[in-house]
Amino acid sequence: MTTRLSFSSFSSCHLCLLVVLALFRSCSSKQNSEPVLCIDAERQALLRFKHGLTDETHRLASWVAENKDCCNWYGITCDNSTGHVHRVHLPGHGGHCPAYSVSYFTEKEYTDASKQRLKGDISRSLLDLKQLKHLDLSCNDFRGIQVPKFIGSLQNLKYLNLSNSKFGGTIPPQLGNLSNLNVLCLGSFHEFNSTRNQQA
Incomplete structure (x- = not known):
């Protein structure tokens, strides 16, 4: 018992x-x-980056202070375990940029195509994205500004695409500091300068 x-x-x-x-x-x-929310300092950095851009088609409409999780913003991808931003993917025209030699049939078609491109300045606030590995600003229209030297300080970058975005000047030697870089795209880098010289 x-x-x-x-x-x-x-x-x-x-x-x-x-x-x-x-x-x-x-x-x-x-x-x-x-889900891990994005880091507040990096969210603020992205908002400052947006402030320097002209976004005529409102692609960055989700980039607002009220939307606390920048990992859900358009073009942004974060690390699932840390919340660090590791991808900023903002090509114009969905990454399929037309050649500059394309003849548009109407002024409206040309204007509409132009609106698909981000314009403005590239803010140093990108340096606050400490784990950024992928930066794609291709097919936009930066109207002859030089590629910022500070991009060479984004030490974790593995992918950098600035092609067909109408950058001018010379390619900054600081890009040579990107020791982890696997892909570098700077195609049609001088297109803006050559077009401007032809028109002068």
Whole structure:
């Protein structure tokens, strides 16, 4: 009789322990599956970057202070475990930029195509994106400004695409500091200068 009672008590305790462990694992997995929000300092950096741009088609409409999670903003990808921004992907024309030699049939078609390109300045606030690995600003229209030298300080960059975005001047030698870079695209870098010289 005593042996049965002890065995029954042991089984009940064992069962309770298994239930507690199962609940703990369930709660733990739910916590781990919750998305990590972007880092506030990096969100502020992106807002300053946006402030320097002209966005005529409102591609960056989701980039607002009220939207706290910059990981859900257009063109932004974050690391799932740390929340650091590691991808800024903002090519004009969806990355399929037309050649500058294309003849548009109407002024409206030309204007509409031009609006698909971001314009303005590139803010140094990008330096606050400490884990940035991918930067694509191709097919935009930076109207002859020089590629910012500070881009050479984005030490974690593995992919940099500034092609067909009407940059002028010379390619800054600081880009040579990007020791982790696997892909560098600067195609049609001098297109803006050559077009301007022909028109002069």
